[in-house]
Amino acid sequence: xxxxxxLKYTNDHEWALIEGPEAVIGITDYAQGxxxxxxxxxxxxxxxxxxxxxxxGTIEAVKTVADVFAPLSGEVIAVNDALKNAAELLNxxxxxxxxxxxxxxxxxxxxxxxxxxxDYSKLVG
Amino acid sequence: xxxIPNTRGVEQELLRSIGVERFEDLLANIPDQFLKRxxxxxxxPLSEPELTRLMHDLARKNAQAVDYVSFLGGGAYDHFIPxxxxxxxxxxxxxxxxxxxxxxxxxxxxxxxxxxxSLICHLMDLEVANxxxxxxATALAEAAIMTASITRKNxxxxxxxxxxxxxxxxxxxxxxxxxxxxxxxxxNGLTDFGQLAEQIDEHTAGVLVQSPNFLGLIEDLSGVADSxxxxxxxxxxxxxxxxxxxxxxxxxxxxxIAVAEGQPLGLHQSxxxxxxxxxxxxxxxxxxxPGRIVxxxxxxxxxxxxxxxxxxxxxxxxxxxxxxNICTNQGLMALAATIxxxxxxKNGLRHAAELCLQxxxxxxxxxxxxxxxxxxxxxxxxFKEFVVTTPRPAGEIIQAARTAGFLAGIDLGRYRPTWQDxxxxxxxxxxxxxxxxxxxxxxxxx
Numbered sequence: 001x002x003x004x005x006x007l008k009y010t011n012d013h014e015w016a017l018i019e020g021p022e023a024v025i026g027i028t029d030y031a032q033g034x035x036x037x038x039x040x041x042x043x044x045x046x047x048x049x050x051x052x053x054x055x056x057g058t059i060e061a062v063k064t065v066a067d068v069f070a071p072l073s074g075e076v077i078a079v080n081d082a083l084k085n086a087a088e089l090l091n092x093x094x095x096x097x098x099x100x101x102x103x104x105x106x107x108x109x110x111x112x113x114x115x116x117x118x119d120y121s122k123l124v125g
Numbered sequence: 126x127x128x129i130p131n132t133r134g135v136e137q138e139l140l141r142s143i144g145v146e147r148f149e150d151l152l153a154n155i156p157d158q159f160l161k162r163x164x165x166x167x168x169x170p171l172s173e174p175e176l177t178r179l180m181h182d183l184a185r186k187n188a189q190a191v192d193y194v195s196f197l198g199g200g201a202y203d204h205f206i207p208x209x210x211x212x213x214x215x216x217x218x219x220x221x222x223x224x225x226x227x228x229x230x231x232x233x234x235x236x237x238x239x240x241x242x243s244l245i246c247h248l249m250d251l252e253v254a255n256x257x258x259x260x261x262a263t264a265l266a267e268a269a270i271m272t273a274s275i276t277r278k279n280x281x282x283x284x285x286x287x288x289x290x291x292x293x294x295x296x297x298x299x300x301x302x303x304x305x306x307x308x309x310x311x312x313n314g315l316t317d318f319g320q321l322a323e324q325i326d327e328h329t330a331g332v333l334v335q336s337p338n339f340l341g342l343i344e345d346l347s348g349v350a351d352s353x354x355x356x357x358x359x360x361x362x363x364x365x366x367x368x369x370x371x372x373x374x375x376x377x378x379x380x381x382i383a384v385a386e387g388q389p390l391g392l393h394q395s396x397x398x399x400x401x402x403x404x405x406x407x408x409x410x411x412x413x414x415p416g417r418i419v420x421x422x423x424x425x426x427x428x429x430x431x432x433x434x435x436x437x438x439x440x441x442x443x444x445x446x447x448x449x450n451i452c453t454n455q456g457l458m459a460l461a462a463t464i465x466x467x468x469x470x471k472n473g474l475r476h477a478a479e480l481c482l483q484x485x486x487x488x489x490x491x492x493x494x495x496x497x498x499x500x501x502x503x504x505x506x507x508f509k510e511f512v513v514t515t516p517r518p519a520g521e522i523i524q525a526a527r528t529a530g531f532l533a534g535i536d537l538g539r540y541r542p543t544w545q546d547x548x549x550x551x552x553x554x555x556x557x558x559x560x561x562x563x564x565x566x567x568x569x570x571x
Contacts, residue, residue, distance in 0.1 A: 040412065040437075042412070058446075060412075060437045061437075063442070064437070064442060065437040065442055065443050065446075067446075
């Protein structure tokens with residue numbers, strides 16, 4: 001299972017790359033494997049605000065649909081437009097080209113509650 | 126489902142084998158106050174000949190449209206239904222099939238739905254249509270809910286001249302979802318869009334309008350779509366599918382969602398249903414559209430096949446976040462519309478629409494010549510339905526007309542006090558000059 005060491009994780013299989021006051025959000029390799037072929041991603045609106053645990057968007061696979069829950073509270077400052085025409089990026093490169101949204105973090109302390117790569121490896125191991 | 130009668134002996138055996146003495150023991154968990162202990166007073170059983178007689182007598186109490194010359198409209202119309210429509214509908218392959226839950230083995234059903242969707246897209250001038258909803262009223266309500274979910278706003282501006290029954294259903298749907306609506310202004314029988322720019326605010330999700338409207342009048346939507354879109358709201362249009370053969374389509378007006386009551390497309394009026402909810406939208410909104418959608422694909426050998434597509438919008442996958450709780454369609458009624466449209470073709474539908482238009486204008490002119498009658502909206506373009514003011518209460522005329530063999534129309538006073546003595550009259554392509562002549566002669570007596 002691919003669990004990069006530079007990321008933080010949630011129990012719902014999202015990852016967060018914290019870059020100072022901002023965070024990039026995506027779903028884990030494990031999550032994309034469970035969903036199967038992703039056919040559509042519904043992205044949040046830029047400027048919208050989410051609380052930790054709220055839905056940032058939805059991922060539609062062939063046989064199921066899943067929410068992307070925000071690992072942190074914040075304001076959406078960018079979304080991965082490439083997913084609109086190439087949803088399969090979520091399957092091919094969940095940690096890089098398949099990122100979902102970039103947040104401006106509003107409560108930095110929330111990052112403490114996220115799982116470390118080791119904890120997450122145990123969860124999906 | 127079979128009705129399985131048990132003899133007393135069989136019943137005893139069943140009870141014994143599950144370890145209870147009496148049937149009533151099975152009801153032990155139901156509080157006593159909810160149990161009705163008296164004998165239900167039902168008539169005694171009938172023999173087959175007695176039952177046949179009873180059903181015949183009951184059926185005879187029904188008034189049938191075919192026994193009258195009908196000028197009734199207001200949402201359900203006496204259009205001609207070619208015999209082939211009912212003949213094909215009654216084929217058991219179609220008649221006995223429910224909405225396909227194992228869709229891919231129901232290629233015939235899926236193909237007919239795909240053709241239905243394609244015909245509706247042509248008719249509406251929009252890119253995608255669903256497999257149909259229950260009726261025109263629920264289609265309008267679903268369109269509003271879809272609009273709220275696309276725009277993430279919850280207020281609607283509604284034309285007060287939409288069919289009041291459709292408005293009542295809309296209200297029921299919206300009030301349980303914390304959505305509200307207010308009415309646009311009206312002027313001389315038409316929706317007044319003059320104040321539209323001021324009435325739309327940042328919470329307005331959409332604007333709803335019907336054309337021809339409840340009074341049969343054709344709305345002018347020039348510039349409406351632009352004003353609506355300028356405020357990031359959507360335009361929802363309810364239409365008469367037959368009228369689309371002559372009038373500007375929802376696509377041409379720039380509507381985002383179009384709905385219609387599909388009854389005019391080869392469906393019997395019955396007692397108000399089953400009808401057909403026609404629903405179409407722009408491609409960009411397809412993922413927010415309620416209802417089932419059939420798509421065309423090819424199998425491993427490259428042969429054409431049909432599948433249910435975009436099912437992840439639907440309730441059985443998305444649960445409470447589904448676009449709608451509808452996960453069925455009016456399959457048989459959609460099939461009727463498909464057969465009707467395929468049979469009529471572009472030219473046939475246009476011809477029927479022209480006859481509707483000519484008949485309504487001929488009849489309106491004849492009635493207007495009678496003393497005591499007038500056309501309150503005479504200067505406004507109308508399609509197959511029009512309003513006349515009557516010298517006697519409209520209800521009285523309708524009552525007398527029934528005895529004379531006419532269904533005269535709708536007493537609009539039932540809907541608004543200001544519409545007292547207003548009679549709404551519809552003419553389909555079925556009305557002959559002779560019928561209309563006789564009706565005018567009848568009206569002249571008041």
